[in-house]
Amino acid sequence: MRNPLRQIILILSGMVLLPVLFFTLYEVLTLNSNEKLIESIYESQLQSVIYSVNQYSQDYVTNWSSSINSIIYNSKNDEEKMREQMGKFILENPSVIRIFLCDSSLYNNVVFENRGSVFTIGKDNEEIKRLLQNNRMKIKRLFGYQKSGYNKIETLNEKGDDSCSVLIFISSEEFGQKNIVGIVINPSGFIESVLAPKIQEISRDDIIITCYKTEDNSIIYSNISIGLEDFQWTGALWLLQGYNLAISLKGRTIEGLVKQRSVTNLIMIFIVAIILVLGVLLVYRSTKREIEFAQLKSDFVSNVSHELRTPLALISMFAETLEMNRITSEKKRQDYYRIISQETARLNRIVNTILNFSKMEAGKREYRFESVDLNDIVSGVMGTYSFHLKNKGFTSSIGLYDGKLSIEADREALSEAFINLLDNAVKYSADKKEISIRTGVSSGNVFLSVKDSGIGISENDRHKIFDKFFRVTNGLVHNTKGTGMGLSIVKHIVEAHHGRIKLESELNTGSIFTIELPLKVISNEDEVENV
Numbered sequence: 262m263r264n265p266l267r268q269i270i271l272i273l274s275g276m277v278l279l280p281v282l283f284f285t286l287y288e289v290l291t292l293n294s295n296e297k298l299i300e301s302i303y304e305s306q307l308q309s310v311i312y313s314v315n316q317y318s319q320d321y322v323t324n325w326s327s328s329i330n331s332i333i334y335n336s337k338n339d340e341e342k343m344r345e346q347m348g349k350f351i352l353e354n355p356s357v358i359r360i361f362l363c364d365s366s367l368y369n370n371v372v373f374e375n376r377g378s379v380f381t382i383g384k385d386n387e388e389i390k391r392l393l394q395n396n397r398m399k400i401k402r403l404f405g406y407q408k409s410g411y412n413k414i415e416t417l418n419e420k421g422d423d424s425c426s427v428l429i430f431i432s433s434e435e436f437g438q439k440n441i442v443g444i445v446i447n448p449s450g451f452i453e454s455v456l457a458p459k460i461q462e463i464s465r466d467d468i469i470i471t472c473y474k475t476e477d478n479s480i481i482y483s484n485i486s487i488g489l490e491d492f493q494w495t496g497a498l499w500l501l502q503g504y505n506l507a508i509s510l511k512g513r514t515i516e517g518l519v520k521q522r523s524v525t526n527l528i529m530i531f532i533v534a535i536i537l538v539l540g541v542l543l544v545y546r547s548t549k550r551e552i553e554f555a556q557l558k559s560d561f562v563s564n565v566s567h568e569l570r571t572p573l574a575l576i577s578m579f580a581e582t583l584e585m586n587r588i589t590s591e592k593k594r595q596d597y598y599r600i601i602s603q604e605t606a607r608l609n610r611i612v613n614t615i616l617n618f619s620k621m622e623a624g625k626r627e628y629r630f631e632s633v634d635l636n637d638i639v640s641g642v643m644g645t646y647s648f649h650l651k652n653k654g655f656t657s658s659i660g661l662y663d664g665k666l667s668i669e670a671d672r673e674a675l676s677e678a679f680i681n682l683l684d685n686a687v688k689y690s691a692d693k694k695e696i697s698i699r700t701g702v703s704s705g706n707v708f709l710s711v712k713d714s715g716i717g718i719s720e721n722d723r724h725k726i727f728d729k730f731f732r733v734t735n736g737l738v739h740n741t742k743g744t745g746m747g748l749s750i751v752k753h754i755v756e757a758h759h760g761r762i763k764l765e766s767e768l769n770t771g772s773i774f775t776i777e778l779p780l781k782v783i784s785n786e787d788e789v790e791n792v
């Protein structure tokens with residue numbers, strides 16, 4: 262790995278990956294405390310619902326105390342009027358069973374009651390006496406509150422009787438001697454007639470609120486019927502001792518809700534982290550490719566210069582020698598001319614390759630397709646190339662398909678691709694100088710393969726050798742001249758012919774390059790060769 266690449270990786274990791282990893286880690290670690298925080302927020306919200314129901318019942322009863330105060334005030338010393346108005350009040354508030362007044366001795370009491378549409382007054386009721394006596398301290402405290410101007414309403418315990426609750430407050434002394442006022446109510450009736458409409462209003466179908474008796478968990482009222490075990494939060498009803506409110510979110514539990522939120526958050530964080538990591542990998546890959554490509558380009562320039570310099574040096578050396586007229590033997594002179602002409606042809610080939618390549622790169626290379634026989638092309642090229650092969654000490658075997666291999670092709674371009682493969686087979690062969698050329702038909706395609714017993718290509722390099730400017734940079738290849746354009750030109754030509762190029766190779770054993778092209782017409786269908 263080159264230095265700039267390492268730097269890029271370090272910068273990318275520092276800028277993107279580390280913060281993402283830290284953030285993800287932080288989120289995962291704080292998940293539990295976040296869950297707890299959200300849970301406590303939900304709980305305090307539910308608690309405030311319980312508070313508002315209690316506050317409402319408190320306000321309701323405070324209104325009652327005002328109404329009763331004004332009845333007492335309006336009917337001072339007129340027992341009949343008081344009976345009538347108290348009766349009316351009881352009738353209007355069905356949860357009220359009776360109302361009683363008592364003086365501070367806690368003995369003299371008067372009771373207003375509605376017995377089957379007859380309003381009655383009872384006096385010195387023993388039960389009430391006992392109740393007040395039992396709660397003497399509470400009543401004393403109420404007097405204390407009243408003196409300091411605070412009209413408090415208290416609930417008295419009537420042990421053993423849970424069918425009624427007694428609310429008690431102190432009215433003004435100016436209204437009469439009997440200023441301890443008691444309202445005996447039926448708790449279930451109070452819940453159903455007073456609290457139920459309020460609960461309906463607050464729950465708005467989002468939450469479930471249930472009033473139940475703590476003693477036996479029997480449900481008195483619920484806006485949606487559901488078992489008590491499903492509730493998440495409970496709170497006491499201040500005015501109705503022994504009765505609680507239970508509350509929960511409709512359709513889900515707080516924990517479930519919080520968990521779901523946390524899981525969604527986590528998934529989102531992981532998705533973002535993965536996207537960022539993928540982004541970094543992509544940037545890394547494309548940067549790596551760019552850097553490698555820049556390196557290939559600079560190698561290419563030095564390779565081309567090297568390729569041009571050698572024939573130029575030879576041409577100039579032999580031309581100068583001839584110019585000086587120092588050569589006496591005619592044979593030697595002829596040899597020099599031949600070398601000059603050979604090297605000029607080589608220069609020509611290199612320049613043509615570069616020009617063709619740049620045309621291809623610019624998308625300007627044009628092909629003149631015509632109906633040709635692949636065997637003809639191979640024979641044509643081999644007619645001139647076999648001499649060259651022989652000169653270089655190669656033995657070649659040619660196995661042509663026995664029949665016509667009709668294809669639509671640009672004769673010149675295809676010959677160029679074939680020559681490139683032959684050139685490579687020569688260049689990259691070491692001691693074993695054998696080349697075998699075959700044509701044939703396989704799976705509806707025609708093929709042309711060039712096999713050498715040369716140095717072969719390692720598995721690592723096999724997929725790269727068709728890339729432009731790529732050259733293997735070790736072993737024999739390092740010393741062999743080349744520009745890295747040959748195979749990318751072959752690939753381009755083959756693909757322009759709607760074909761493909763295949764490579765089988767083994768290091769130190771040899772390579773087979775096979776060009777496959779679509780078959781146009783096959784003259785002898787029975788004779789199909791396989792690769």
Ligand code: ADP
Pocket residue numbers: 685686688689713715716717718726731732733734738742743744745746747748749772
């Ligand atoms: P050049 O031959 O000018 O270097 P090419 O594009 O023709 O460029 O080939 C690219 C690389 O593929 C070569 O540098 C060589 O490493 C490898 N190569 C091509 N043909 C063969 C072959 N027949 N045997 C071994 N290696 C080959």
